[in-house]
Amino acid sequence: MRGTVVSEQRIRGGHTFLSIDTECGRVVCAAYEPSGPFRYLLDWLDPGDTVEVMGELRDSPRTLNLEKVHVISLVDEWEKVSNPVCPNCGTTMSSAGRGKGYRCRKCGAQAAQAVMRRKARPVVSGWYEPPTEARRHLSKPLKRMGEVQPVEFVDCRNH
CATH class of the missing domain: 2.40.50.1010 (OB fold (Dihydrolipoamide Acetyltransferase, E2P))
Structure with missing residues (x-):
């Protein structure tokens, strides 16, 4: 079957x-x-x-x-590697809340998702x-x- x-x-x-x-x-x-x-x-x-x-x-x-x-x-199967890095100031972004993506605390830039990689x-x-x-x-x-x-x-x- x-x-x-x-x-x-x-x-x-x-x-x-x-x-x-x-x-x-x-x-x-x-x-x-x-x-x-x-x-x-x-x-x-x-x-x-x-x-x-x-x-x-x-x-x-x-x-x-x-x-x-x-x-x-x-x-x-994907796994989270890290939070994204801000393209403007180079710092690691923090979560904006569940399902709201990521935001830079310094400049306010936003990213939709974390850095992911395919799981072995x-x-x-x-x-x-x-x-x-x-x-x-x-x-x-x-x-x-x-x-x-x-x-x-x-x-x-x-x-």
Whole structure:
């Protein structure tokens, strides 16, 4: 199934759930604690990212147990670096209030927004699957499906 990420939730015990909007409606996908670093992928996805998921659809509760995830596209995530600098006097501007932009205290010049930069994300486009020891015994590995090699997980839990 192909869809757009709506939300992500981790519950007690380490199970992670991902809600995606598909052409068939909203689908809840699950990656359970034994799948290890595969769960971190769900933590790294943001609302708006486009993914394709493969797995087993469970009846009660209605959940797609994830076996493979193909990250197709990622949305840009921005973070504030600093307040803008006044073009007239070179001092750092201060906030004019919520939603009102920035203003220079010395000369009164105004700016609409802060200095922003694109935030680095620990996820890239590509195929992801759980480590070998966490796969179901009937789950076919990506390398035997004629697909490209899956993205390797690196210990990025601090992100």
